[in-house]
Amino acid sequence: xxxxxxxxxxxxxxxEATGLTRRFGDLVAVRGIDLAVAPGxxxxxxxxxxxxxxxxxxMLVGLLRPTAGTARIGGHDVWxxxxxxxxxxxxxxxxxxxxxxxxxxxxxxxxxxxxxxxARTARGRALELLARFDLGDRIDDLVDGFSxxxxxxxxxxxxxxxxxxxxFLDEPTVGLDPRSARTIKDVLRELxxxxxxxxxxxxxxxxxxxxxxxxxxxxxxxxxxVGTLAELRAxxxxxxxxxxxxxxxxxxxxxxxxxx
Amino acid sequence: MTQGQRPSPQRFRSAQRRRxxxxxxxxxxxxxxWWAWRRPLRRRRVQLGTxxxxxxxxGVGASGFVGARAVTRLVVDNADALLVGMAAQxxxxxxxxxxxxxxxxxxxxxxxxxxxxxxxxxSLLAALYLGGDMPRLLTAPIPVRAVFVAKLLESAxxxxxxxxxxxxxxxAGYAAGRGFGPAAxxxxxxxxxxxxxxxxxxxxxxxxxxxxxxxxxRVNELLKVTGTLLGVxxxxxxxxxxxxxxxxxSPLGILVASRWSHALVPARWLVRAVDAAGAGDWTAMGLxxxxxxxxxxxxxxxxxxxxxxxxxxxxxxxxxxxxxxxRRTRRFAADPLRLLFSPAVAAIARKDWRxxxxxxxGFARLVFPIVVAAFWAWQGxxxxxxxxMAGAGPWFHAxxxxxxLFALGGLAMQFSQEGLSRDRRSARxxxxxxxxxxEIALGKGLAAFAPTVVLGWLLVGLFGLAxxxxxxxxxxxxxxxxxxxxxxxxxxLAVGAAAPRFDWTxxxxxxxxxxxxxxGLLLLAFNAVLFGVxxxxxxxxxxxxxxxxxxWLGVLLAAAVAAGATFAAGISAxxxxxxxxx
Numbered sequence: 070x071x072x073x074x075x076x077x078x079x080x081x082x083x084x085e086a087t088g089l090t091r092r093f094g095d096l097v098a099v100r101g102i103d104l105a106v107a108p109g110x111x112x113x114x115x116x117x118x119x120x121x122x123x124x125x126x127x128m129l130v131g132l133l134r135p136t137a138g139t140a141r142i143g144g145h146d147v148w149x150x151x152x153x154x155x156x157x158x159x160x161x162x163x164x165x166x167x168x169x170x171x172x173x174x175x176x177x178x179x180x181x182x183x184x185x186x187x188a189r190t191a192r193g194r195a196l197e198l199l200a201r202f203d204l205g206d207r208i209d210d211l212v213d214g215f216s217x218x219x220x221x222x223x224x225x226x227x228x229x230x231x232x233x234x235x236x237f238l239d240e241p242t243v244g245l246d247p248r249s250a251r252t253i254k255d256v257l258r259e260l261x262x263x264x265x266x267x268x269x270x271x272x273x274x275x276x277x278x279x280x281x282x283x284x285x286x287x288x289x290x291x292x293x294x295v296g297t298l299a300e301l302r303a304x305x306x307x308x309x310x311x312x313x314x315x316x317x318x319x320x321x322x323x324x325x326x327x328x329x
Numbered sequence: 330m331t332q333g334q335r336p337s338p339q340r341f342r343s344a345q346r347r348r349x350x351x352x353x354x355x356x357x358x359x360x361x362x363w364w365a366w367r368r369p370l371r372r373r374r375v376q377l378g379t380x381x382x383x384x385x386x387x388g389v390g391a392s393g394f395v396g397a398r399a400v401t402r403l404v405v406d407n408a409d410a411l412l413v414g415m416a417a418q419x420x421x422x423x424x425x426x427x428x429x430x431x432x433x434x435x436x437x438x439x440x441x442x443x444x445x446x447x448x449x450x451x452s453l454l455a456a457l458y459l460g461g462d463m464p465r466l467l468t469a470p471i472p473v474r475a476v477f478v479a480k481l482l483e484s485a486x487x488x489x490x491x492x493x494x495x496x497x498x499x500x501a502g503y504a505a506g507r508g509f510g511p512a513a514x515x516x517x518x519x520x521x522x523x524x525x526x527x528x529x530x531x532x533x534x535x536x537x538x539x540x541x542x543x544x545x546x547r548v549n550e551l552l553k554v555t556g557t558l559l560g561v562x563x564x565x566x567x568x569x570x571x572x573x574x575x576x577x578x579s580p581l582g583i584l585v586a587s588r589w590s591h592a593l594v595p596a597r598w599l600v601r602a603v604d605a606a607g608a609g610d611w612t613a614m615g616l617x618x619x620x621x622x623x624x625x626x627x628x629x630x631x632x633x634x635x636x637x638x639x640x641x642x643x644x645x646x647x648x649x650x651x652x653x654x655x656r657r658t659r660r661f662a663a664d665p666l667r668l669l670f671s672p673a674v675a676a677i678a679r680k681d682w683r684x685x686x687x688x689x690x691g692f693a694r695l696v697f698p699i700v701v702a703a704f705w706a707w708q709g710x711x712x713x714x715x716x717x718m719a720g721a722g723p724w725f726h727a728x729x730x731x732x733x734l735f736a737l738g739g740l741a742m743q744f745s746q747e748g749l750s751r752d753r754r755s756a757r758x759x760x761x762x763x764x765x766x767x768e769i770a771l772g773k774g775l776a777a778f779a780p781t782v783v784l785g786w787l788l789v790g791l792f793g794l795a796x797x798x799x800x801x802x803x804x805x806x807x808x809x810x811x812x813x814x815x816x817x818x819x820x821x822l823a824v825g826a827a828a829p830r831f832d833w834t835x836x837x838x839x840x841x842x843x844x845x846x847x848x849g850l851l852l853l854a855f856n857a858v859l860f861g862v863x864x865x866x867x868x869x870x871x872x873x874x875x876x877x878x879x880x881w882l883g884v885l886l887a888a889a890v891a892a893g894a895t896f897a898a899g900i901s902a903x904x905x906x907x908x909x910x911x
Contacts, residue, residue, distance in 0.1 A: 127911070130761045131760070131761060132757055132760055132761055132910060132911045133910050133911075134908075134910060151763070151765075152763045152764075152765055153763075154763075155761060155762055155763040155764075156763035158761070160757070160761045162754075162757055164754065166753060166754035166755040166757070167755050167758075168680060168684060168752060168755045168758070169684065169688070169753075169755075170683060170684045170687035170688055171680065171683060171684065175680070175683060178676070179676050179677075179679070179680045179758070180676075180758060180762070181676070182664065182672045182673060182675055182676020182677075182679070182680075183672075183673050183676050183677075183758065183759055183762035183763075183764050184672075184673075184762060184763060185671070185672040185673065185763075186672075188664075227758065
């Protein structure tokens with residue numbers, strides 16, 4: 070099931086953000102984020118609404134240019150060497166926007182073309198992915214008539230089709246039925262076991278707690294904490310669940326931001 | 330409760346708060362729309378745009394007033410002479426002076442009516458069934474009729490304002506020309522408000538009925554196609570009228586117009602109401618006014634009456650698009666385009682062709698340029714044997730590429746200008762993929778260029794066959810078409826790539842107004858230079874008896890200009906694509 074488009078080789082992080090900053094006018098949406106995700110690692114990206122998760126992910130995948138700092142995928146700067154960097158990544162956005170008037174098969178065919186995949190390989194993987202997400206019998210239906218969850222499944226299939234080594238998912242389980250949500254988790258684990266680096270944002274802390282090797286918490290545009298659950302518990306001085314840790318750390322950050 | 334008796338379901342007390350009635354709910358919905366509408370007005374650019382629009386409408390209105398007053402006075406002062414002249418040129422009955430006078434306001438009412446019927450149908454369909462706020466409104470504890478009425482009034486605002494801004498000055502000019510007082514103008518204003526409301530009611534009834542048969546999105550697409558076909562018909566009709574002998578066209582036009590003032594045509598009732606108000610005949614004014622206003626109000630009332638039953642059920646099924654499968658299902662296949670281009674370029678172009686072909690709105694846009702090109706080519710061929718065309722050989726054979734570039738250039742530009750914006754937010758697929766800006770530009774350019782150049786070559790080939798153009802010149806013409814369309818495509822690509830829009834919902838707003846105007850101006854300038862350098866040597870050779878190779882110099886110069894424009898615009902597009910953020 071899991072295909073990666075290049076062999077694992079380099080020992081450094083596959084995803085690397087250094088001092089990543091983005092301004093929109095006077096608003097600093099993301100300020101100086103340093104984050105690295107190693108091959109085989111799953112990192113959860115958590116934060117309140119408007120904390121800067123989506124902006125940070127968009128900078129990492131090359132959809133937004135950082136105001137300062139760098140984003141590297143497999144050692145390639147996303148804006149200086151975009152082709153080399155993007156050939157390694159797969160991205161699932163928070164809203165599954167797909168080209169209109171195309172069938173699910175044609176969407177995947179389009180993506181296969183963008184990544185220069187040959188028709189035979191693309192067909193095999195596409196059928197496999199769509200079947201796994203229970204869309205095997207809807208492959209020749211126009212995506213215009215698909216529900217949100219079905220579009221999300223097509224978007225996931227499109228992201229996984231080229232066998233990315235660095236996978237970014239922005240709220241991947243939103244709108245999915247329990248079986249598909251479970252499938253996503255299984256696929257992400259398989260990807261990590263095959264050596265891919267996975268960074269995903271979610272508001273469902275149980276998923277983050279059970280799936281992630283490490284968790285990065287962002288609030289007001291900056292990283293509040295990064296580490297394993299045990300490390301975060303120690304930092305927050307809380308013995309409870311990830312939810313307790315998250316609430317504690319973000320509350321401390323808010324208090325610090327408010328000042329004395 | 331006795332044993333065996335089922336417990337009555339608990340009723341939650343939801344009516345503790347006073348809920349708004351129909352009028353209150355309509356007011357709440359419209360107030361929210363007003364807030365949303367006025368917010369952008371705070372921006373300076375929007376303010377400038379609004380001021381320019383108001384000035385433009387004012388200018389058009391003033392021209393309409395002056396023109397209508399002048400024509401009315403002309404008819405009033407010279408009725409006898411006009412009728413005698415008309416009787417000499419037209420067989421059959423000649424209209425009376427009163428009928429000729431009535432033709433002006435009748436034409437205004439008819440044109441306003443037909444235009445508004447079409448306009449309101451589209452805007453009403455969008456407001457009633459395609460608005461993003463519908464789920465929220467239809468699940469709110471307010472009567473469905475209130476939602477319907479609010480949407481109806483919201484849709485009426487622009488048509489009524491336009492009818493008043495453009496129709497009232499002409500009717501006021503008519504009233505001034507006839508020496509009527511303010512009562513006639515007031516009556517005209519009243520009619521211009523009530524008639525659109527009646528048409529809105531009619532549109533509502535048609536919309537409610539159609540959406541019960543077809544999904545709203547499909548109706549919307551069909552509407553766009555119908556609009557295009559209507560536009561093509563009007564254009565062809567206007568071209569045919571222009572072909573009528575100039576001397577006869579004017580009285581014939583008046584005669585045709587006077588037919589609109591026939592007693593059975595509703596527009597005539599409106600005119601009689603205005604005339605009666607102007608003449609101070611209050612009884613006639615009441616009679617004709619009632620005859621005009623009552624049907625309008627009845628139509629509006631009928632729409633509101635049936636809305637409660639039909640609207641919600643129609644909306645509920647209108648969104649269900651069903652399971653649609655394109656007729657020809659395909660396998661993943663090796664794309665022959667990959668033999669010429671990189672896989673990414675081939676994928677982008679192939680995807681865009683599918684989208685354009687399957688989107689009825691996109692497909693409809695192909696119709697107009699094809700009809701225009703075919704019509705002009707046919708007219709050119711028809712004129713070939715006329716005496717004034719003698720000696721126009723080189724000119725005549727150069728006509729085909731000129732027609733192709735004028736008729737199809739706009740289309741090539743439009744397709745390429747939409748470029749990445751056509752993808753909306755799904756553009757992230759290509760922007761996050763390992764695809765270079767050059768490949769994006771090539772893919773998007775190819776998607777716009779290929780269909781238009783095929784049409785252009787078809788036109789040049791068929792014209793060449795019909796006109797007996799020498800084969801070498803047909804080839805040269807095909808080259809000019811290819812180069813010209815390439816330049817036009819590249820310019821469109823550059824203009825569109827500079828500021829792509831990814832959040833549009835209305836396809837008419839894929840390209841912003843400023844960008845659209847800029848593109849149009851650049852296209853005009855490019856065409857002027859292209860034809861100037863291309864035809865200049867041909868003209869010189871025709872008049873100065875220069876050697877036979879001189880006209881070919883023009884072809885080379887045109888090709889050089891097109892290549893230069895393509896290169897410069899292409900570089901600009903690639904740079905813009907490299908900067909795009911989403």
